[in-house]
Amino acid sequence: MKPETHLRGDGGLSSRTRGIAHHGSGGDSGHLRRLNLDRVLVVAMDRPDSFTRAELIEATGLSAPTVGTLVSHLIRSGVVRELGAGPSRGGRRPAFMEFNARHGFVAGIDLGPTRTRLSVADLRGEPLAHRIVPTPAGIGPEALLSRMAGAVRALMRDEAAPPEKLLAVAVGAPGVVDYDRGVVTLAPNLxxxxxxxxxxxxxxxxxxxxxxxxxxNLAVIGEHWRGAARGHVTCVFLFVGTGIGAGVLIDGELHRGHHFMAGEIAVMCMGPQYLSVDFGSRGCLETLAGLQGLAARWPSGGRGDPVRWMAELFEAAQKGDRTAHQAVDETARLIGIAVANVGAVVDPSLIVLGGALFAQAEPLVHEVRKVVSSSSPRWARKRPSGAASSWPPARRAASSGCACAKRASRCEVVDRHG
Amino acid sequence: MKPETHLRGDGGLSSRTRGIAHHGSGGDSGHLRRLNLDRVLVVAMDRPDSFTRAELIEATGLSAPTVGTLVSHLIRSGVVRELGAGPSRGGRRPAFMEFNARHGFVAGIDLGPTRTRLSVADLRGEPLAHRIVPTPAGIGPEALLSRMAGAVRALMRDEAAPPEKLLAVAVGAPGVVDYDRGVVTLAPNLxxxxxxxxxxxxxxxxxxxxxxxxxxNLAVIGEHWRGAARGHVTCVFLFVGTGIGAGVLIDGELHRGHHFMAGEIAVMCMGPQYLSVDFGSRGCLETLAGLQGLAARWPSGGRGDPVRWMAELFEAAQKGDRTAHQAVDETARLIGIAVANVGAVVDPSLIVLGGALFAQAEPLVHEVRKVVSSSSPRWARKRPSGAASSWPPARRAASSGCACAKRASRCEVVDRHG
DNA sequence: TCACTTTGGCAGGCAGTCTAAGGAAGTGTT
DNA sequence: AACACTTCCTTAGACTGCCTGCCAAAGTGA
Incomplete structure (x- = not known):
């Protein structure tokens, strides 16, 4: 039996330490234990190779006996594997060990409007397998999800991973997600x-x-964990594709907002002149600067595969086509304003630009950067934010799913065998 | 000697629980202790009247012996005062006690461009005395601060509070503040x-x-603690006066941003048409919608006392003067856009509007509300954010200072006598 | 061979919590 | 008035977790 209850309560992305001893339930000495065990695990997971107890002591700042008992726990549970003694460095030979990344697995499911990315990763978050399938159309959500579950099981089989070793699954959906209840409230694109x-x-x-x-939101976690935003605890991932949205990370924690709608900048108003315009369910910024907006500015846009006509557009712009150039410029300016405004509100140390639009057009990124730096006041000159993510989207999706499941899996591991 | 070091490290507004046992420094059992003591203190402070141990046990969820020892500590240190036995409720008579709010004092100093508000409050944050003085001009910051220190000492004397009972001081400044170092980096208005x-x-x-x-930032803490935003852990205070700025509270914690510039929406860009305009050190939104912007739209604006001509303007608008009406409308629209955009990024449960502009003109607030609700997409209809703060600014300043010092004082109290 | 270093384990102590039991001081009922 | 019962608080004892201090193991270097 899996301790799902515990996980749901404690294991999500929200790792904020709660009040202690919530109702005398079994005391609270365990709290300390879990915290320190977590510390040891974090260090162990981040080591690419083997390590010794001494290294853990050094890295965690805990005392030798404490690390000793924690490690022996981890070894008993199988999360850490002993490797035998290593070479001496002038004294007793150290006992090497390694993090057993395949002690469990996590899966990521990124539901896109047209494609869905599935991935399975080990406990370190290293992707083992992934698959991209067209998002099935014409079937209900339940059927779709059940099909995806089947696909995940298949991926697990391919990796010779027994199903019960699936410790956590992260699902990303384009839309408003009630994280607490695990419900996709509304996804206009699905x-x-x-x-x-x-x-x-x-x-x-x-x-x-x-x-x-x-x-x-998953994307910003992924970028923070393994992507362009490593080390930036307060950062924003701004996505422009068919839709426009932003994920906001604050002090290393995802900020979801009161209605789980933080970063929904699709509806950002781009000026008083648009106040009387009814953009329907799509917002001002998204309508003006999304793929749709770009298409409206380019005669042959909107027909056929977006990737194709966008490539043509950018090529034409580079060759000096006025219409194309203007289309790119106007879009870039709007996005630049959005970036600057999000930056003004959140004040992150980095804004990562992602999505189809940026992946294809370096000039567009350039223009956005220009707008951002001109829009920031002189005295506030920040570091140039907005480095287009060079990370392949697929990889990003996979690892963000894993990042999402990271904490969950950690808790799971600890709890099941501890 | 005061344990200032401890306070600086642990007592600020940032109450996020840190990693434990940072370097074996004396062990870490004390961590638990402090956490639980804190809990008891929070409950004790929030009780307006007397209370008993049993009530604390109920409210904190801690065990009876734990509460017993913690309370006896607090009594010994003087933070809690014994009142004697109360009436029985069918059993042993309870020992009543009360939080000794005058065991220490906190001070708040709100440095404004023209006026500076000083206040002294008790440990519960109840204002005891406050004073508004014109911000001295023509003297350096050091001299100014020393004068304010003198004023605080005088207020303390007036309340018959010995100087050593001043446990914490909170200072608010209009501008960018490096919170970690306690430095006002830049304040254009001072x-x-x-x-x-x-x-x-x-x-x-x-x-x-x-x-x-x-x-x-102090204002949003104050509104959250005692003002219009009670109960709203994720909220925004949007100030419009000479300057424009916002304070952002996220999950009950102040969000300062990477450069301590979160919420500096003075520079928010209000549309592509403004990209080529150089607003100087003042940003786009602030120039267009601040007091200056309003003045530019109203012939007799900008001359004399702002409070006077603003009153005239609003009166004229209400009487049907086209120019006045338009000036108010345009300003309101811009502010409405700003409110909506901040709302889109942060997704708070409430946005509180504050500052001279709103205090005087209910119609303006109305217009802002209209813009906000029209700019939010249909499917995202939130609760109407933006209740103009009905809280007197002076009171707000005072209590926000106190709120700010709240945690600090709590730690101090605990530490000095614990 | 001997001193010294590094690594890891064990014993003992301390702090803080909890449960369990008990004392104190009432109310209510027979 | 005696008794049971309630409520409130304290004391006693056990548990958990951390730490320091000491020691054994197993090497290096002179």
Whole structure:
């Protein structure tokens, strides 16, 4: 039996330490223990190779006996594997050990409007396998999810990973996600997705704890963990594609907002002249600067594959085509304003630009950068924010899913065998 | 001798629980202790009247013996006073006690461009005395601060509070404040204020721990604690006066940003048409919608006392004067856009509007509300954010200072006698 | 061979919590 | 008036977790 309850309560992305001893339930000495065990685990996971107890003592700042008992726990549970003695450095030979990344697995499911990315990773978050499938259309959310669950199981089989070793699943969805309840409240780009209980459905199908999160939120976690935003505890991932959205990381924690709509800048108003315009369900910024907006500025835009006509547009712009150039410029300016405004509100140390638009057009990124730096006041000259993510989206999706499941899996590991 | 070091490290507004046992420094069992003591204190402070041990046990969820020892500590230190036995409720008579709010005092100093508000409050944050003085002009920051220190000492004397009972001082400044170092980095509205070491200066003068914070940040803490935003852990205070700025509270914690510039929406760009305009050190939004912007739209604006001509303007608008009406409308629209955009990024449960502009003109607030609700997409209809703060600014300043010093004082109290 | 270093384990102590039991001081009922 | 019962608080004892101090193991270097 899996301790899902515990995970749901403690294991999500939100790692903020709660008040202690919530109701005398069994005391609270365990709190300390868990904290320190977590510390040891973090260090162990981050070591690419083997390590010794002495290194853990050094890295965690804990005392030798404490590390000793914690490590022996981890060894007993199988999360850490003993490797035998290593070469001496002038004294007793150290006992080497390594983090057993394959002690469990995590899966990521990134539901896109057209494509869905599936991935399975080890406990360190290293992707082992991934697959991109067209998002099935015409079937209900339940059927779709069950099909995806099947695909995850297949990936697990391919990696010779027994199903019960699936310790956590992260799901990203384009839209508003009620993280607490694991429900996709509304996803305009997935037809028929309103109040879909993704977590419950998938937990039944996969028998593993599931977290559901907005896709851009997952992206910012991924960028922070393994991507362009490493080391930037307060950062923003700004995505421009068909839709426009931002993921906001504050002090290393995801900021979701009161209605789980933080970063929904699709609706950002780009000036008083647009106040009387009704943009429908799509917001001002998204309508003006999203793929749709770009298409409206380019005669042959909007027809056929977006990737194709966008490539043509950018090529034409570079060759001096006035219309094309203007289309790119106007879009870049709007995005630049959005970036600057988000920057003014959040004041991150980095804003990462992602999405199809940036992946294809370095000039556009350049223009955005220019707007941002001109819009910041002289006395506030920040470091140039906005480095287009050079990270392949697929990889990003995979690892962000893993990042999402990271903490969850850690807790799981600890709890099941501790 | 005061344990200032401890306070500086642990007592600020940032109450996020840190990693434990940072380097074997004396062990870490004390951590638990402090946490639980804190819990008891919070409950005790929030009770308006007397209370018993049993109530604390109920409210904190701690065990009876734990509460017993913690309470006896507090009694010994003087933070809690015994009142004697109360009436029985069918059993042994309970021992009543009360929080001794006058066991210490906190002071707040709100440095404004024209006026500076000083206040002294008890440990519960209840204002005891406050004073508004014109901000001295023509003297350097050091001299100014020393004068303010003198005023605080005088207020303390008036309340018959011995100087050593001043446990914490909170300073608000209009501008960018390096909270970690207690330095006002830049305050355009206070002439000559660049890199002023406010904390060091005042700590020497007052011999009490000092925290320095952006004034709007203090305001949002105050609104959350005692004002319009009670219960709203994620909220924004948006100030419009000479300057424009916002304080952002996220999950009950102040969000300062990487450069301590979060919420500096004065520079928010209000549309592509403004990209080529150089607003100088004042940003786009502030220039267009601040007091200056309003003045530019109203012939007799900008001359004389702002309060006077603003009153005239609003009266004229209400009477049907086209120019006045348009000036108010345009300003309101811009502010509405700003509110909506901040809302989109942060997704708070409430945005509180504050500052001279709103205090005077209910119609303006109305218009802002209209813009906000029209700019939010249909499917995202939030609760109407933006309730103009009905809280007197003076009171707000005072209590925000106190709120700011709240945690600090708590730690101090605990530490000095614990 | 001997001193010294590095690594890891064990014993003992301390701090803080909890549960369990008990004392104190009432109310209510017979 | 005696008794049971309630409520409130304290004391006693056990548990958990951390730490320091000491010691054994197993090497290096002179």
């Amino acid at each position: 037809s028929g997705w309103t109040n879909v209980a993704v977590r419950d459905t998938l937990e039944r199908a996969l028998e593993a704890p599931v977290v559901v999160e907005n896709d851009v | 002439s000559g204020w660049t890199n002023v070491a406010v904390r060091d200066t005042l700590e020497r003068a007052l011999e009490a721990p000092v925290v320095v914070e952006n004034d709007v």
